[in-house]
Amino acid sequence: MPRYTDAVPASVTAVPARRPWQEWVTLAARLVLGGVLLVAGLLKVTQLDASVQSVRLYQLLPWEVTAAVGAALPIVEIIVGLLLITGTFTRLSAVAGSLLMLAFIIGIASVWARGISIDCGCFGGGGEVEASQTQYPAEIARDLGLLLAGAWTVWRPRSPFAVDGWLFAAPAPSDDPVPTNEDDKEPTR
Amino acid sequence: MTQNNRERLRQAQAAAAKQQRLTRAVGVGAAVLAVLIIGVVIAVLFQNQGKSATAGSVTPPHATSDGRAIEVYPGKAKAGAPVVELFFDYQCPVCKQFEGLYGGLMNTLASSGEIDLRYRTMTFLDQNLSNDASVRAGIAATCADVAGSYGAFHNEIFANQPAQEGAGYEDTLLRDTIPATVGISGDALTSFQACYDKQSTKAFVNTSNELGTQDLLAISKSVGTPTIHANGKAVSLSDVGAVQPTDPDAAAKLLQVFQKAAGA
The missing domain is CATH 1.20.5 (Single alpha-helices involved in coiled-coils or other helix-helix interfaces)
Known part of the structure; x- marks a missing residue:
């Protein structure tokens, strides 16, 4: 990893650590995606029956599968959310978060195309609504934004304040004149 | 070195x-x-958990054997009478309206055996309204079936539906007031209250909602209440609405709507 002494854009020279601006974008992206997933999961985990019912109203999955998916989804959201917020296995977690968003976008687009009128149930609740009260464009736009945050994090998983920094830490400095600031190396690169 | x-x-x-x-x-x-x-x-x-019957759980005596519905006038239906299923949620304001307009006519048809009336309890509004009033009202009504007062209890719940959607039903209303109104007393009241307190019919109510969701999606393509199926076919609510409840021939006309839908 090169040091960034010359190449840092003027806009981020106030940043204390010598980190490229992309790492701060990644921090923001994983906090936003992780935060939304965590909140969505927490709101649903206390009402698993409602979560199952929401999944059913999409009419996409076989009846028997909906119960397992509806019950497991909030747990998966909470765990992926926590991993992203703490920056643990950042790239893998961002892949999972992005796949979730992709699935949600496909689900919402599909009910929209089939003319089914439901609330997405994204943050709990859900259910049938009047056709005039559906918010499919807004829901898809929101999930697209979150998918973008996920995709960025997959592309640039390195970020400050991440458990990955400890997890994949380089050895303690030796008498070697090798640069020692490679404290946040991702193994998957 | x-x-x-x-x-x-x-x-x-x-x-x-x-x-x-x-x-x-x-x-x-x-x-x-x-x-x-x-x-x-x-x-x-x-x-x-709570989806399958566990020890101490009670199945309402007039439930159909598939656990989908409760017979409102068991044994009354004439041969060939259409099976009319009413899907409702006790917290649904339109269901209350429907009961007010057509509940009497449906009961008239069912008590004279012209239709085989079955009530199908849905509870999905609990999720929309973030409470458990639909399930509790469903438990109370099905517990009342043990005492033989299902239909009357059902009507009283709707009659006492709070004006504000989502306000829910008080336990005292379901546990004390309505039983007194429909004449559950003595030992029957004691066992009704034990049934309600222990939520003995909860598994039936949950299953009813699950199977109801399944059938509504399969036949009506959406989960909404009130919905009527006649012999497993969707009845158009606008056809029902075309019948004036005050018309002297309203019951006969409503029967025609059901027969037409059942035969279609």
Whole structure:
């Protein structure tokens, strides 16, 4: 990893650590995606029956599968959310978060195309609504934004304040004149 | 330090660091995976509980054998009378309106055996309204079926529906007031209240909602209440609405609507 002494854009020279601006974008992206997933999961985990019912109203999955998916989804959201917020296995977690968003976008687009009128149930609740009260464009736009945050994090998983920094830490400095600031190396690169 | 020594040291350090990274990654990864698996298993099991009948659970005596509905006038229907299923949620304001307009006519048709009237309890509004009033009202009504007062109890619940959607039903209303109104007393009241307090019919109510959701999606293509099926076919609510409840021939006309839908 090169040091960034010359190449840092003027806009981020106030940043204390010598980190490229992309790492701060990644921090923001994983906090936003992780935060939304965590909140969505927490709101649903206390009402698993409602979560199952929401999944059913999409009419996409076989009846028997909906119960397992509806019950497991909030747990998966909470765990992926926590991993992203703490920056643990950042790239893998961002892949999972992005796949979730992709699935949600496909689900919402599909009910929209089939003319089914439901609330997405994204943050709990859900259910049938009047056709005039559906918010499919807004829901898809929101999930697209979150998918973008996920995709960025997959592309640039390195970020400050991440458990990955400890997890994949380089050895303690030796008498070697090798640069020692490679404290946040991702193994998957 | 010789060049050779330094090289050896560097290699040892690199190997140790690699080992440390591996240990940490495997450890944390295994922990995350364990939490994920345990969490999902618990959630699925937890969500599944109360879906199947457990010890102490009560099936309403006039429930159909498939657990989908309750016969409102058991044994009254004439041969060939259409099976009319009313899907409702006790917190649904339009269901209350429907009961007010057509409930009497439906009961007239059912008590004279012209239709085989079955009530199908839905509880999905609990989720929309973030309360448990639909399930509790469903439990109360099905517990009243044990005392033989299902239809009357059902009507009283709707008559007492709060004006504000989502306000829910008070326990005292379901447990004390309505039973008194429909004439459940003495031992019957004691066992009704035990049934309500222990939520003995909860498994039936939950199953009713599940199977109801399944049938509504299959036949009406959406989950909404009130919905009527006649012999398993959707009845158009606008056809029902075309019948004026005040018309002297309203009952006969409503029967025609059901027969037309059942035969269609």
